[in-house]
Amino acid sequence: NAGVTQTPKFQVLKTGQSMTLQCAQDMNHNSMYWYRQDPGMGLRLIYYSASEGTTDKGEVPNGYNVSRLNKREFSLRLESAAPSQTSVYFCASGTGSEKLFFGSGTQLSVL
Amino acid sequence: GEDVEQSLFLSVREGDSSVINCTYTDSSSTYLYWYKQEPGAGLQLLTYIFSNMDMKQDQRLTVLLNKKDKHLSLRIADTQTGDSAIYFCAESITGGYNKLIFGAGTRLAVHP
Numbered sequence: 001n002a003g004v005t006q007t008p009k010f011q012v013l014k015t016g017q018s019m020t021l022q023c024a025q026d027m028n029h030n031s032m033y034w035y036r037q038d039p040g041m042g043l044r045l046i047y048y049s050a051s052e053g054t055t056d057k058g059e060v061p062n063g064y065n066v067s068r069l070n071k072r073e074f075s076l077r078l079e080s081a082a083p084s085q086t087s088v089y090f091c092a093s094g095t096g097s098e099k100l101f102f103g104s105g106t107q108l109s110v111l
Numbered sequence: 112g113e114d115v116e117q118s119l120f121l122s123v124r125e126g127d128s129s130v131i132n133c134t135y136t137d138s139s140s141t142y143l144y145w146y147k148q149e150p151g152a153g154l155q156l157l158t159y160i161f162s163n164m165d166m167k168q169d170q171r172l173t174v175l176l177n178k179k180d181k182h183l184s185l186r187i188a189d190t191q192t193g194d195s196a197i198y199f200c201a202e203s204i205t206g207g208y209n210k211l212i213f214g215a216g217t218r219l220a221v222h223p
Contacts, residue, residue: 045211101156105151
């Protein structure tokens with residue numbers, strides 16, 4: 001059972017480079033989320049998509065864009081990476097009661 | 112504002128009980144959750160409690176909720192080395208959409 005699949009698992013970027021983090025879920029969930037996890041802090045919501053065709057900003061959206069390509073896929077794009085975006089990124093999907101299922105994370109370093 | 116606080120570290124001996132505590136600020140929380148994160152992995156939902164409940168037991172896990180004090184705890188009975196992980200408390204906030212607010216996580220270390 002795949003659940004929530006994220007790619008890549010690791011990435012190193014130079015300041016100013018762009019990249020897209022991919023996420024796919026096979027649980028037929030309507031809601032999908034992108035979080036970032038920084039040391040000593042809880043997970044912070046970047047963007048979410050309540051249903052296919054909709055996206056909304058979370059707590060820390062600056063510097064990111066998202067695309068809900070279809071019900072399964074929700075991608076996160078960094079247009080011009082900055083060192084402050086060094087973090088671990090988690091994609092999640094959920095049911096209406098918001099019990100979230102998480103991917104295994106992408107560790108991103110921006111030099 | 113919305114805030115969830117946890118102590119950052121707990122060390123227990125194998126076989127003892129572990130108690131991880133959490134406080135939250137939003138009285139309108141509908142659900143409160145405990146997630147577990149093992150090294151190199153995503154968060155895994157351990158258990159959750161609805162805000163109108165006081166206690167929930169699930170095998171070795173007991174969740175206690177004190178709504179008056181906005182205090183949530185997770186007790187793990189007979190703690191094993193496989194329980195070593197980071198445990199996150201989270202509250203569910205409704206208001207346009209369901210949003211989870213996470214604490215910073217408690218790292219549980221189990222030693223022989």
